[in-house]
Amino acid sequence: MMTGKQRLEKEVTLELRNKYIGPSCKLFYRDDPLKILRASGTYMYDEKGHRYLDCINNVCHVGHCNPYVVSAAMQQMAVLNTNSRFLHDNLVLYAERLLTFFPKELCVCFFVNSGSEANDLALRMARTHTGKKDVITLDQLL
Incomplete structure (x- = not known):
């Protein structure tokens, strides 16, 4: 150590x-x-x-x-x-403040912990919205 x-x-x-x-x-x-x-x-x-x-x-x-x-x-x-699955004033007040920068149609926040979680959430939202499950990905090795 x-x-x-x-x-x-x-x-x-x-x-x-x-x-x-x-x-x-x-x-x-x-x-x-x-x-x-x-x-x-x-x-x-x-x-x-x-x-x-x-x-x-x-x-x-x-x-x-x-x-x-x-x-x-x-x-x-x-x-x-802690995570956002408990009630806390700072979380909702931040969401309220953050949403003032967006059009009124974008009226809820989804807080995630990483880019991976954001991508996973985006896929789930797209599937829910479109009813489709197909995706296209690009893979390039470094």
Whole structure:
């Protein structure tokens, strides 16, 4: 177990990942995967200090380590950290505020935890709306 500021060499991290992380969880750039140590704003930084513009992760819309987002998350987690299947004022008040930015026809929110959940929900909604089950997908290996 690592403590403090101890940092593993990239090769050791890769070896441990191959041992403990399931093989279906693929790495980007398999021949020479990036070992990202930190991020700030729209950039990520590797173990050598090289800077990469992050156009792929799920945080592009707010940036990494955005002080406002970090503060809001810390405040909320100090009160309650659970899913949306319980009643809580913040959830409904946020939905109400969010919907003011959309046409009145878009009048409900579906909060999800990830892009995968969003895609799954979109498929279920499309199937419900159309009554059809067929989909077309594109698959490209990295």
